[in-house]
Amino acid sequence: MALDNKTDAGKRQFKIVGTRPLRPDGVDKVTGRARFGADMSAPGMLVGAVLRSPHPHAQIRSIDTTRARALPGVHAVVTRADFPTVDDAAIADILDNCMAGDKALYDGHAVAAVAAASGAVARHALELIAVDYAPLPFVTDVDAAMKPDAPALHPSRADETVPPGLSANVMARHQFGHGDIEAGLAAADRVLERSYRTEATHQGYIEPHACLASVGPDGKADLWCCTQGQYMVRNTCAAILGMEQGSLRVTPSEIGGGFGGKTTVFLEPVALLLSKKAGRPVKMVMSRDEVFRASGPTASTSIDVRIGMTKDGRITAGFAELRYQGGAYPGSPVDMGSMSAFAPYDLEHVKTIGWDVVTNRPKQAAYRAPGAPMAAFAVESAIDELARGFGLDPLEVRLKNAAREGTRASYGPTFPAIGLEATLRAAKDHPHWSAPLGPNQGRGVACGFWFNFGGDTCVSLNITPDGTVTVSEGNPDIGGSRASMSMMAAEELGIPYEKVRTIIADTGSLGQNDVTDGSRVTFAVGLATIEAARAAKREMCKRAAQVWGIDADAVIWEDGAVRPVSPNAGKHPPMTLAEIAAIASNTGGPIAGHCEVNAEGAGxxxxxxxxxxxxxxETGAVKILRYTVLQDAGKAVHPDYVEGQFQGGAVQGIGWALNEEYIYGDDGRLQNAGFLDYRIPVASDLPMIDTVILEIPNPGHPYGVRGVGETPIVPPLAAVANAVSHATGVRLTHLPISPPRLLAAIRAK
Amino acid sequence: MSAIHVTTTINNDATEFLCAPDETLLDVLRDRLGLTGSKEGCGSGDCGACSVMLDGRLVCACLVLGAEAEGRTVATIEGMAVGETLHPLQRKFLEHAALQCGICTPGFLIAAKALLERHPDPTEEEARYWLAGNLCRCTGYDKIIRAVLDAAAEMREAG
Amino acid sequence: MQYISPTTVDEAVHALSSATGACRILAGGTDLLVQMRAGMKRPDTLLDIKRIDALHQITAEDGGWRIGAAVSGAEMGEHAALVSDWPGVVEAVNLIGSTQIQGRATMAGNLCNASPAADSVPALVAANAVARVVGPHGQRDVAVLDIPSGPGKTTLEPGEFVASTYLPARGARSADAYLRFIPRTEMDIAVVGAAVSLTLDADGICTAARVALGAVAPKVLLVEAAARALIGSRLDAPALDALAEACSAAAKPIADKRGTVEFRTQVAGVLARRATLIAQTRAGGPA
Incomplete structure (x- = not known):
């Protein structure tokens, strides 16, 4: 049978993909009906709360919970002593981050938790827990943490990549590149050496972490939570608590933003253990203060760059040494920063070295293109400074050096068809690039790159008896993905979009799915949805052939119906999906298609x-006057939500560039754990964000789709910094460009 | 600490509840009355996710005590649509894809409705400043502002 | 903890002076409820003054305006005559927080919270406003300048609270203005605030001026040297330079998460200069 697959993505004419239908979960979200993490409740539910360390680094000598346990209304109290011992190092770090062991490693580190009849009793109980801390010297700055005499968080944990003699806080060294840097630099007309710093930022999702756990005496457990990956939550909690994965069912709520920050667990294992001990469901919700002190954030960085350029704008070599502190545990995204730093450029000589460093800060969590924005800030600032220094157009310089199909990427592979050059040409042709500027105004440009992921993915597509279609997928819908899946299923099946309903399944309903990260969902779940639809189409072809009494090879799926492939197969009117569905019971039973795949080929x-x-x-205040995003989407399934990703990512990057930062005091405590002083952009800070979607099909996806969610946060840090430099004549190498920093630089000019 | 008995009107329904003296209206709405459409993003009046109307005035429910609702009228997101008919703002938010995750959406809708009641023809700048107390981390605000201005235009035409 | 909501000032005074333990006045609550949630304040009694009708009034009095302690920022902004007389005071109050905060926050609460960065206080001091304090021993009128005594502290005696604030009569060719610096365009605490109230004669010469700064000292600063720089001038460049210099010289800020000493010192002068020009325009321009 032929399935009308039309995999030639570049030429395919779409009927539904590329249109802008209303999202299926939209009405629930504009009426308040949608249930997010903190909106779940259960009969007999208790409220959990966490006691957190006020010290950035302290030995925990003892924890006395006697008085808390004795408080009426308290049903369970847990400390680390109540958790099983975990052998796996990565899981042990996650457990230690959820509940401190021998040491509190940062301000906000959980040390105990209670479950009580009400929030008020729970908070009172926390005050009755006596923790005997022995404060230790601490370090929160990445460069200070790398000094050999710095206070050590984890003596003797560095991996084999770290040369001897360094601070015990250096956990790993990464290196990428090719060619001969010194030879490349020698060929340059100018070699620029600059050091850059970026401060830690938080993902800033508006919904705090929340969960509801219910563990029965038989050990069977249910967990509802807001997460980017219910399977990750299940597997991690099971590993921490010594449970079998099959005995824990995790159901994701609607998720109020994540941006990478909900790709790990914080409260969930604690709530499960409290529920187990109390024999009652336990709900836990973080306060905003807890979100800032104990979840997220991203790494702060210190980066040295050396770039050589000829006076006509050819980059002869690029070198960067990147130091990222990832908080209290190994695993900062310096590896991805090092891989992505020079990815937009076709360089003969390129090298990056990355250092993963621990400090007394909360463990970093993924944040939209983890590691890449900071590296791009450094490299794109340096390229801009070189270009402007030679009097060259910074856009032309980027075009001259742009990576193209066949370029050997700075991190190893050779690029297939890619869209960088298309975005640069579109930028050059955009009216924004040539619009006049007034006094004290400046224009900056920058490029950004992200790898995009695929990974483990399951989709189950069911044909109902009346010919409507349900799609079950395993990735929380964080910004419109139900719409995209419904669109791709409808496109493939040749039925109206409204006939498909996509739901997000719990962990008991599908096989393993990787988390909603790496811009993977539209790509990988979309691919699996299309494959599941094709499997259903194959089955429907069989059923029609059976009804007609002809061979399955003699039918074809075309325009939403099965037809005889040629007149030789007999004269049969086409059978639509609905007609086949209606007789499914008599032709062999229900019809479904499913796909389980480790998706590769994310462009x-x-x-x-x-x-x-x-x-x-006079004040150093920076106003964003105009902003344009140009990006390759491969194929934009739902252009509204592609634009939304461009705009949202750009604005997060603008916040990072201008005002957002974790501020630590001399006492090692976070000074701005709230939305008042952790300043994410507000509506009045911004203009409209113009977008241009380029479509250079990804050969790895049946419709040409590329992930789009992360790349938009990569260029803004440098684009804004370059614009400020253009406006003022001073170049800031330390983000954020807060008004005191900028005014001091202007006055020192 | 004894509970306070409060008689109030929420979304036109006469409502009674008991609350602790220090319990916020937001906690009452969410935990005692099951009206979870108002969200808590910060608990300190900095994000606007819990925006409700109190006696016709836009406020953050996290900065109002439940006890203060005595004898007053409260309007929440659950009362914005009438039966099956969405408010024009709700419809425009859908049409303009003005939400991604949706957690800030109820607060934005309540705040935007308050804006259009007072300023039926706001400029983009007025809308941006009026809504500056509503944080959105997903959209960059672009599509939200477009939806609000488009709803305003439609409501003006409808008279 | 208990919550009480008296309906008259006398009841409130009685309740406040007879309350056992810590009693806090709840006006808009936009600071107090946040402080309670953070565990910074743990009152035994909350005394809500919003049920007292008398404190909800904006009343013309002797050519000036008396503003009740329960009047919200939004209500002040909607009062056209008040805005016309004291645009700087009203804009200062209206800068506090979001639209949502404006629906609740009060000027008296902003004053009694005694933050050095309070937006309304420099404008009130420049306006030479007077707070009416009520308590067990009757009422007394106190210059707003003398209410805050340091961060989070006031000169109010136990059992006293501010019932209203009086803005004096405004003469011809007089106006005020308030500017603050914040890193964003909204939703921030002032890094520096500057208020100017002035009167011009028919020739555009400044005959009276008061200049006050916020967020550059433990409490609001009335900068008399800055006012002297303006009085007698046409608010020309040398006068404005002298004003800016006087403001920067008077500023004794700290460095914290919101700004550096250098930044606050410098910007205090910049904002005072800009506020002066706004007030000048509002007062009828140079001549």
């Missing part, structure tokens, strides 16, 4: 951003 993604800023030279 890399590039973007170019243009930012206009106006600087108040």
């Amino acid at each position: 890399v993604s590039f973007g170019t951003h243009i930012a206009d800023t106006e600087v108040d030279p």
